[in-house]
Amino acid sequence: MSRFQDRRRLDGLTAPWRGRGPDDDRGRSDTALIDTLAGHALPVAITLVGVVLATLFLVVINTFVEVDFVPLVYMLPVVLAATRWGMLPGVVAAVAGAAAADFFFYPPLYSFWLSNPQDAVHLALFLLVGIVTSNLAARLKSEANVLRGREKEIAELHAFSKVLATCVTAPDLIVAVQDYLSHTLGYRAFLIASADKGGDGDFALPKDVRDHAATLTADADGSAIFQSEAGGIWLLRVITPEILGYGAIAVNLAERRDADLDTIARSVGILLDEAIATLKQLKLKESIEHATIAYRAEALRDALIGDASHELRTPLASIIGQCSVLAQLPAIKNDFRSHGLVESIQGEAGRLDDQIRLLLDATRIKASGVRPQRVWSDPLDIVDAAIRQKQRALSAHSVNCNLEKNTPLVFVDPVLVEHALGQLLDNAAKYSPRGSTIVVHSRGDRDCVELCVTDQGNGLTTVEKRQLGKHCYRSDRHPAGTDGSGLGLWIARVFMLANGGTLSAESRGPNLGATISLRLPTVSDDTPQCLEAANG
């Protein structure tokens, strides 16, 4: 059965499954001292080696010339030890240096006695300067560490705020906060932003922990240690309503019962205070509210677009399907005129469906932009799929493909690029004479792949070239009766920009045809490795 311990502030927390008395405190302080000394043993040993080396250096020099800079040489290990390891090794270096100087270099030699009072003053001054230097160096080091820590903290905070800014939904935000807390605390942390299981999208949190957190939320400062039936000891802390409307943080302290949980809980509690202060600064509550509103608005928009799509396209699907069946009936199939009429109805319904798709695409782009799913894609597949997609529109033209076999792979959303290329083919078919040739060709190098569609149609004036791809742009030169909304190339351009590519146009002038190109980012360097791996 789960055990609930009394609520208490973290600074007074004790592990409830373990007794504690005065002997424990004494034992703990002795252990701390031993730990401190053990931690300094290696630096002190290295420092003493430094003093021995300084002594050897002075002894060697002393055989050639009389040295009067002994304290200066011994100051070197003092400064190095204090800067590197702090006060204690610095002081040890100063004392050892003074002793070595007295023993080896001040008369009487090889004795700790001093015959000259002036030498005693020299050594006392050296000792004093050594201790002060150690102290200053240690403080300098400590302040440098604090500064480095702050710099790291600011960098992490900056990175965290960037992550928060990219979160679109409330669950995304919660996951980002959980990751931040887990990283900061060093233990797996959960942000409970809803009383319901899964309300915040997290099913990994045991139900009893969530329930227990709910009992704490009545108290704005509530915190507790809780042992879950599902396993693990949990530190729970309520977040004040100004940070999150409803909220608590649950930290999984340990799976093992023998861990030193009160120490862990205390240190985690301190870090948690800092983390909560950060969440307050970042206006988490407002961010989650905005994300929730944006998510609901997008869901509503998607539902509307979905409804429009269903209501408009279902009757068209029915007309196109019925025509396809009619065209196969022997009575229609064998009658040239009837067959032609059925095909015409099918074609017109298909064109209407294309227009509806364009409008839906345009609405989606205007409403929520484009979110490409970029993967490594084969441009040859994209071209083939686009030609198949526009088979009906291209039926009155001859299509020549001039594609390089080894065109590099491109890192794009293949569906969006296929749609963009489909628009180019559609335009080429629409604005060039029946029976003319449309050429699709590719150009590839290390940086990009270009897919180009060249037609023998209306061509482009300089002004048209500049305006091409703008929202709802239609040239005045379009022949009467040529349908179009000016959306096709705009959508193609938006899709290309979303994929890190561009759309451009070339033409020798009006009625001299045009080449519209899609420029896509390539894989280049990885391709040989891929070939090798694919062969392997």
Added chain:
Amino acid sequence: MASVLLIDDEIQIRRFLRAGFELHGYTVLEAENATLGLKAATLEKPDLILLDLNLPDLEGSEVLERVRSWSNVPIIVLSIQADEREKVRLLKMGADDYVVKPFGISELLARSEAAMRRHFRSSNRDPVVRTGPLSIDLVLRVVTVSGKRIQLTRKEYTLLHALASHAGLVLTHEQLMEEIWGTRAGNIQYLRILVRKLRQKVEADATRPKLIISESGVGYRLDADNPNPSPTHGRISPGAACLA
């Protein structure tokens, strides 16, 4: 005679599907909602189910899941939405194929035949798959193009074998990567390059593939209805056991 169950709430769609399938010799059963569809699938045991995703009483994907829990009957999903992630999800859930509305009856018939061929081949164990000039003997592991034997690397053959085993049906990139490299989380670049190399060996023009067709954002399919220059090739009637 093969039977087809149509589960779609749109009467006009059901009407033309019935006409189209009956014209080609199928027996057609209709259900206007998921409840009736599930009932018919259980009682009538159709050879193929055409399932619309937008049903009034239950999500089409839920119907798919329920049927798949007890039957491996071929199921083709019909949808007005063309979202690639949704297609991949449905294929993972056990759909044999999907067709986006609007579509012509010929396209749907071709997909239906492919799905049933796949289903019947798994029970009849016919070892040879033929499409256009390409012939793959799945038992002898022999691949010929226009009667001429070609050499494939082990991975190229594994890829072709997977596609041929599902001739006419789409296999997702993840399914293919798992088949070839044993992991779904493989590098898609490797798959793209492998497909290119295979195309160079089996296609007349690798830049305009007619046999190994890419379904953008979803996967690849081996076209089972390629015009056949080989005298041995011919389209099958519903319920037949293999491509030959």
